[in-house]
Amino acid sequence: MTSSRKKNAVTVLGATGSIGDSTLDIIAQHSDKFDLFAVSGNQRIDKLAEICRRFKPIYAVTVDRLAAECLEKRIKLDSLDTKVIYGEVAFHSVCSHPDVDVVVTGIVGAAGLLPTLSAIDAGKKVLIANKEPLVMMGQSIILRAQASGATLVPLDSEHNAILQCLPQRERLDLPEKSVSSLLLTASGGPFRTFSKVELAHVTPAQAIAHPNWSMGTKISVDSATLMNKGLELIEACILFSMHPSDVRVVIHPQSAIHSMVEYIDGSYLAQLGSPDMRIPIAYGLAYPERITSGAEKLDFTKCSPFEFEEPDLDRFPCLRLAREAAEAGGIAPIVLSAANEVAVGAFLNLQIRFTDIPTVIEFTLDTIDMISDGSVEQILSVDEEARRLSKGLIERQFSG
Numbered sequence: 001m002t003s004s005r006k007k008n009a010v011t012v013l014g015a016t017g018s019i020g021d022s023t024l025d026i027i028a029q030h031s032d033k034f035d036l037f038a039v040s041g042n043q044r045i046d047k048l049a050e051i052c053r054r055f056k057p058i059y060a061v062t063v064d065r066l067a068a069e070c071l072e073k074r075i076k077l078d079s080l081d082t083k084v085i086y087g088e089v090a091f092h093s094v095c096s097h098p099d100v101d102v103v104v105t106g107i108v109g110a111a112g113l114l115p116t117l118s119a120i121d122a123g124k125k126v127l128i129a130n131k132e133p134l135v136m137m138g139q140s141i142i143l144r145a146q147a148s149g150a151t152l153v154p155l156d157s158e159h160n161a162i163l164q165c166l167p168q169r170e171r172l173d174l175p176e177k178s179v180s181s182l183l184l185t186a187s188g189g190p191f192r193t194f195s196k197v198e199l200a201h202v203t204p205a206q207a208i209a210h211p212n213w214s215m216g217t218k219i220s221v222d223s224a225t226l227m228n229k230g231l232e233l234i235e236a237c238i239l240f241s242m243h244p245s246d247v248r249v250v251i252h253p254q255s256a257i258h259s260m261v262e263y264i265d266g267s268y269l270a271q272l273g274s275p276d277m278r279i280p281i282a283y284g285l286a287y288p289e290r291i292t293s294g295a296e297k298l299d300f301t302k303c304s305p306f307e308f309e310e311p312d313l314d315r316f317p318c319l320r321l322a323r324e325a326a327e328a329g330g331i332a333p334i335v336l337s338a339a340n341e342v343a344v345g346a347f348l349n350l351q352i353r354f355t356d357i358p359t360v361i362e363f364t365l366d367t368i369d370m371i372s373d374g375s376v377e378q379i380l381s382v383d384e385e386a387r388r389l390s391k392g393l394i395e396r397q398f399s400g
């Protein structure tokens with residue numbers, strides 16, 4: 001018997017990245033449920049061409065014309081029907097197209113802001129991996145989703161875990177408080193046990209070698225500085241309407257518990273699983289149902305004992321800066337995220353040391369003098385100014 005249910009048409013933004021890999025894997029496993037409508041990439045055009053050959057999406061989107069022309073040649077050689085489009089309007093159209101049901105946001109950094117907003121404003125089911133737009137937009141992103149009827153499902157394993165641990169009526173919007181706090185778990189990254197002196201000499205190669213998760217370069221460095229946990233703290237406040245003081249971070253090196261919800265009666269609900277992004281992505285794609293993910297089952301005899309530690313804000317000041325930005329609100333989270341992107345880029349280019357990353361961010365937060373009315377235009381101007389200030393400091397203080 002064949003199912004008469006319509007397949008879900010999915011746009012995968014950042015299809016050539018790590019989130020893209022895991023999403024395409026789930027789509028391939030469940031080709032009876034999902035069709036690939038569009039994919040996007042930036043520099044890895046060979047990989048985008050390979051994805052087009054394998055999945056035959058209707059559209060492939062690139063950032064610029066040169067990359068589009070290069071991809072177009074490959075698509076023609078393979079005699080595929082995929083249409084190649086590029087630029088801001090192209091991203092908008094594959095996120096808001098009436099035929100699209102689901103948009104997966106796997107672009108890294110602030111570059112994902114406008115496509116994410118296009119998907120939300122069009123009322124799509126939006127699976128959010130790309131946390132930086134959330135951090136930049138704050139609560140207004142939730143208001144936009146409420147206005148358009150978009151369903152937001154976080155893919156970050158921590159927020160996805162929290163979503164799974166919340167009672168149905170309180171998901172993503174907690175009106176009556178039966179929840180007293182959220183506990184975000186963090187592996188502690190590759191430098192969990194390093195001294196401050198050792199941290200000053202770590203290399204980009206060491207920073208991107210995460211002990212438990214396989215991820216893109218920027219998020220791997222963010223995990224090593226604990227800025228990723230800081231961005232997640234801000235993300236949790238926005239998604240679950242929590243005050244920063246009610247979101248705690250606990251180091252859990254085994255990465256088996258992905259986060260916990262503490263209820264007012266003293267109960268804690270936790271979600272556990274292998275450190276494999278296919279689990280939250282499968283949950284998001286099927287939400288509110290469940291499908292298989294192909295992830296390895298958790299072997300409790302191998303991942304025990306479970307350990308928990310307080311994060312050390314002296315050795316990892318990025319988490320302190322993020323918490324302060326969450327508490328300050330206003331433009332602080334936008335500045336934090338923009339300065340962090342610049343500083344991480346400079347660290348990867350060997351312009352600054354690992355321990356200079358928080359210095360650049362703190363300088364930018366202390367120096368910027370702007371206000372924002374929360375409009376997208378002003379958010380983008382704050383982002384631009386924060387990048388200008390961060391780059392200026394790096395050139396003055398760390399170059400040569």
Ligand SMILES: NC(=O)c1ccc[n+]([C@@H]2O[C@H](COP(=O)([O-])OP(=O)(O)OC[C@H]3O[C@@H](n4cnc5c(N)ncnc54)[C@H](OP(=O)(O)O)[C@@H]3O)[C@@H](O)[C@H]2O)c1
Nearest residue numbers: 014016017018019041042043044107108111129130215216
């Ligand atoms: N990886 C994870 O396990 C994980 C977990 C939770 C949350 N996240 C979040 O998900 C997002 C993606 O992470 P990732 O690890 O998948 O990163 P990644 O492997 O570096 O992939 C990034 C993707 O974004 C594309 N891209 C880069 N710059 C772009 C631009 N200016 N415009 C449009 N597209 C651009 C890249 O294209 P090219 O590769 O073709 O250049 C690639 O497809 C991040 O915000 C991260 O924090 C990731």
